[in-house]
Amino acid sequence: MADYSAPLRDMQFLLKEVFEADKLWLSLPGARDTVDPDTADAILEEAAKIASSLLAPLNRSGDEEGCQWNEGVVTTPKGFKEAYNTFIEGGWCGLGGNPDFGGMGMPKMLGAQVEEMVQSANISFGLYPMLTAGACLAIDAHASEELKQTYLPNLYSGVWAGSMCLTEPHSGTDLGIIRTKAEPNGDGSYAITGTKIFITGGEHDLSENIIHLVLAKLPDAPAGSRGISLFLAPKFKVTEEGGVGERNPVFCGSIEHKMGIKASATCVMNFDGAQGWLVGEPNKGLACMFTMMNYERLGVGVQGLAAAERSYQNAVEYAKDRIQGRSATGVVAKDKAADPIIVHPDVRRMLMTMRALIEGSRAFSTYVAKYLDISKYSDDATAKQHAEAMVALLTPVAKAFLTDRGLDSTVLGQQVFGGHGYIREWGQEQLVRDVRIAQIYEGTNGIQALDLMGRKVAMNGGKFVELYAGEVADFIEANRDRSELQEFVEPLAAVFERLSDVTEYVLETVEQDPNAVGAASVEYLDLFGYAAFAHVWAMMAKVAIEKQAGDSSGFYDAKLKTARFYFRRLLPRTVSLAESIKSGSSDMMALDVEQF
Structure with a gap:
């Protein structure tokens, strides 16, 4: 496996040149006092060192050893605890945390x-x-001042870790039927009883305490999702001095044996009257959880991008080194028995597809993150409202489309290796296994598609889509007369017209067909994703054209060539997606249950 090298140049291109983050941060009251260009560069450079020298070397050994469970005690693989200590010493757990409680902001x-x-x-x-950061978001947004003071500083420092306990054996997507109960203790705390499954980081040996956020129901709770409350239950109770006290009755019953992410402890957690405290208002637990869901779901989308990037780096190195056959245009490596496989069109197809999707994913995830920042930091009510609408619309796309394309890219990277991609030695098969879960957790991609099509499009008559399309239309209008950009602007306009047409079709159909949303949702999200990538690719191409002259590194030239590949080879997929959507639900639902 190739050594991991962080794509810092591409990240800086997006932050500084495409999205002009420095100017944005200066305009946001909550951001301007915490970050500046030099600080941002230093953070990226240090993170690159930590990732490549500290974390990457543990990836394969962690997969082979996995986490171990022994009578409720979970042990992470060799080297993980030492790496975690180094990681938290750098303050990385509190990178996005509230500065009032020790975060970096x-x-x-x-x-x-x-x-x-x-x-x-x-x-x-x-x-x-990642789970600690998510727990911190919910606590910071909804918990009492006392809970914030007690828990956030140690969570931001990484001395304590966090987990999110949502899923139960009988309740996955449908959280309204959870059975975990919270009984008042009479002192302001609650006794929490129930079982949660698939709990990432529910138990481990990395931190001195684990703070569980638990969804449960109060005795008088309304039925369904309206009766869910959120509670904070620590592994160890906290003393009056703020230290670790006696054990709370919450224990890990077992850990899952999984396809991938084997060094991440996925736990069955049993709460046996564990003492917990209400976070937010009674019966408003889902609203509290959704505060962090936009961040977490974008984070899962970034996992898809991350695995794809690693797979691409491995595949490029291998394709340049592995020799097989001769180029169709003549001998390239005259001193060798064969040419490197990177000369062959099919290998180029795979590598270019990966590259175009990866760079599009990075740009789109940064674009969504921009709106998360505006919604969090802006003091302009109109800008804040617009940003919140954009986040609501784009988050399911970021989670699902980036992880779907992430799996596609890791499989393509594996394919470049041929038979060598299927065996352990090269690391490609681990990436395929590890990234597969990203399509499932934090809401399966089918659920993300239903959320997009049902809640974010159909339920509001397509208003959120109109907002986004308006922003794209502004870009198109601003660049309509620039001849050098027409190869990007014209297909961008066409694909958003196609998206608008399909959106209108579904909105009209849903009135007569209850299955219309479900039948269209996955293809609709894919079409939306390819259209959104066209938007950010056009933005990147614009900057590359403007800065290409005088660039001796070839960076902008490569960016333009990749943009052309995306528009000419990948964007046409939207035509077939649109036709699939317009076929309706009848054929999909035609078989009787007994015929399956």
Whole structure:
């Protein structure tokens, strides 16, 4: 496997040149006092070192050893605890945290780049701080001041870790039927009883305490999702001095044996009257959880990007070194028995597809992160409202499209290796196994598609789509007369017209066909994703054209060539997607259940 090298130049291109993050951060009251260009560069450079030298070397050994469970105690693979200690010494767990409680307060646009590097190096390791960051978001947004003071400083420092306990054996997507109960203790705390499954980082040996956020129901809770409350239950109770006290009755019953991410502990957690405290208002637990869901789901999308980037780096190195056959245009490596496989069109097809999807994914995830920053930091009510609408619309696309394309790219990278990609030695098969879960957790991609098509499009008559299309239309109008950009602007306009046409079709059909949303949702999200990538690719191409002259590195030239590949080879997929959507639901639902 090739050594991991963080794509810093591409990250800086997006932050500084495409999205002009420095100017944006200066305009946002909550960001301007925490980050500047020099700080951002230093953070990216240090994160690259941590990822490549500390985390990446543990990726394969962590996969082979995995986490171990012994009578409720979970042990992470060799080297993980030492790496975690080094990681938290650098303050990385609190990168995006509230400065009032010890966080660094960095914007998500920057944090997303750091997350990519960590996940590219070692997805299993990256899940531990990722879950802590998610717990911190919910606590900071909804918990009492006392809970914030008690828990956030140690969570931001990484001395304590966090987990999110949602899923139960009988309740996955449908959280309204959870059975975990929270009984009042009479002192302001609650006794939490129930079982949760698939809990990432529910138990491990990395931190001195684990703070569980648990969905449960109060005795008088309304039925369904309206009766869910959120509670904070620590592994160890906290003393009056703020230290670790006696054990809370919450234990890990077992860990899952999984296809991938084997160094990440996926736990069955049993709460046996564990003492917990209400976070937010009673019966408003889902709203509290969704505060962090936009961040977490973007983070999972970034996992797809991260695995794809690592696979691409491995495949490029291999394709340049492996010799097989001769180029169709004549001998290239005259001193060798054959040419490197990178000369062959099919290998180029795979590598270019990976590259175009990866760079599009990085740009799109940064674009979504921009709106998360505006929604969080802006003091302009109109800008804030617009950003929140954009985040609501684009988050399911970021989670699902980036992870779907992430799996596609890791498989393509594996294919470049041929038979060598199927065996352990080269590391490609681990990337395929590790990234597969990203399509499933934090809401399966089918659920993300239903969320996009049902809630974010059909339920509001397509208003969010109109907002986004308006922004794209502004870009098209601003560049319509630039001849050098027409190869990007014209197909961008065409694909958004196609998206608008399909959106209108579904909105009209849903009134007569209850299955219309479900039948169209997955293809609609894919079409939306390819259209959104066309938008960010056009933005990147614009900058590359403007800066290409005088560039001796070839960076902007490569960017333009990749943009052309995307528009000419990948964007046409939207034509067949549109036709599939317009076929309706009748054929999909035609078989009787007994005929399956």
